[in-house]
Amino acid sequence: MAYPMNYYDFTREEWRRFAREQVVPLTPESLRQIKAFNDRISMQDVRDIYMPLVRLIQAEAAAYHERQVKKSTFLHKPIRHTPFIIGIAGSVAVGKSTTARVLEMLMTHLFSDRHIQLITTDGFLYPNAELKERGIMNRKGFPESYDMGALIRFLNDVKSGKQVIRAPKYSHATYDILPHEYEEITDPDVLIVEGINTLQLPSTEQIYISDFTDFSIYVDAESNLIEKWFLDRFAALLDTAFQDPTNYYHSTALGDRQEAMKMAEKVWQEIDLKNLTEYILPTRNRADLIIHKTEGHLVDHVLFRKY
Ligand SMILES: Nc1ncnc2c1ncn2[C@@H]1O[C@H](COP(=O)(O)OP(=O)(O)O)[C@@H](O)[C@H]1O
Numbered sequence: 001m002a003y004p005m006n007y008y009d010f011t012r013e014e015w016r017r018f019a020r021e022q023v024v025p026l027t028p029e030s031l032r033q034i035k036a037f038n039d040r041i042s043m044q045d046v047r048d049i050y051m052p053l054v055r056l057i058q059a060e061a062a063a064y065h066e067r068q069v070k071k072s073t074f075l076h077k078p079i080r081h082t083p084f085i086i087g088i089a090g091s092v093a094v095g096k097s098t099t100a101r102v103l104e105m106l107m108t109h110l111f112s113d114r115h116i117q118l119i120t121t122d123g124f125l126y127p128n129a130e131l132k133e134r135g136i137m138n139r140k141g142f143p144e145s146y147d148m149g150a151l152i153r154f155l156n157d158v159k160s161g162k163q164v165i166r167a168p169k170y171s172h173a174t175y176d177i178l179p180h181e182y183e184e185i186t187d188p189d190v191l192i193v194e195g196i197n198t199l200q201l202p203s204t205e206q207i208y209i210s211d212f213t214d215f216s217i218y219v220d221a222e223s224n225l226i227e228k229w230f231l232d233r234f235a236a237l238l239d240t241a242f243q244d245p246t247n248y249y250h251s252t253a254l255g256d257r258q259e260a261m262k263m264a265e266k267v268w269q270e271i272d273l274k275n276l277t278e279y280i281l282p283t284r285n286r287a288d289l290i291i292h293k294t295e296g297h298l299v300d301h302v303l304f305r306k307y
């Protein structure tokens with residue numbers, strides 16, 4: 001693990017000392033909600049890693065709002081409410097959505113007077129029909145498979161303070177964009193944007209997604225571990241979600257298990273690992289914070305950008 005010199009590298013032991021509180025101020029109900037969402041999540045990680053992170057985000061958000069007020073005052077413009085946007089990047093299956101949900105839950109609980117929302121960039125993938133027409137169905141997740149212009153316009157609308165903004169929705173069950181279904185973003189105080197591409201420069205635009213994010217996180221791990229998590233998730237889904245007759249992988253779940261796992265390995269090697277190596281990992285050093293995970297998803301290092 002070689003990170004550039006402009007990061008503080010904290011071990012888990014060092015990072016946990018930044019926790020403001022000795023006991024996580026969560027109700028049994030909130031803890032139950034986190035466990036219900038992912039029962040393998042380590043509560044020790046919530047305490048040691050995510051709580052200090054939420055406090056850091058709180059400080060960053062306060063500094064952001066202060067800067068916005070100063071800017072408006074200088075420009076003699078009215079002070080507008082603009083959401084603080086957090087970007088979460090990293091490989092497929094590294095645990096981005098889990099990290100995003102934990103942060104969303106913790107912030108919703110701790111800042112009960114604030115409106116926290118979460119969105120994934122999957123919704124901005126082109127529908128399968130469009131990917132097929134462009135001959136890039138096997139490039140799902142690669143830069144050219146996203147409507148980056150639409151994603152940038154969406155983020156611009158969020159920052160402009162529009163009251164209700166619709167974003168398209170992706171389904172991992174149908175493996176496609178859901179026609180006529182949308183996520184509604186309703187003037188949040190904090191918007192978490194999670195997706196493999198949140199630190200990328202869109203090939204079709206002159207502006208980064210990260211130009212709209214105020215704090216960016218990259219979830220990192222060795223690729224052989226991520227492969228294991230990808231295959232474990234796939235194996236678990238064969239017994240659960242894929243059993244649904246409407247699921248994209250239903251016929252795979254009914255067939256031979258070894259064949260199914262061979263196919264998943266091929267998807268990992270030829271699509272998701274390739275994407276990680278060529279397009280996702282090169283964006284890691286743009287993140288404000290890097291969460292490094294080891295065996296069992298346990299966080300062993302947190303890197304925080306110095307400048
Ligand atoms: N902190 C964690 N503890 C235990 N399991 C986790 C953790 N984070 C992710 N996972 C598991 O790893 C797999 C990938 O996580 P997920 O959040 O779906 O990744 P991504 O959104 O990056 O594709 C899932 O099976 C998830 O349950």
Ligand SMILES: CC(C)(COP(=O)(O)O)[C@@H](O)C(=O)NCCC(=O)O
Nearest residue numbers: 091092093122140141195196267271
């Ligand atoms: C939709 C995705 C590109 C996005 O991944 P995520 O942000 O959910 O980690 C990915 O889940 C995907 O479908 N990749 C294509 C190859 C595969 O089926 O894994």
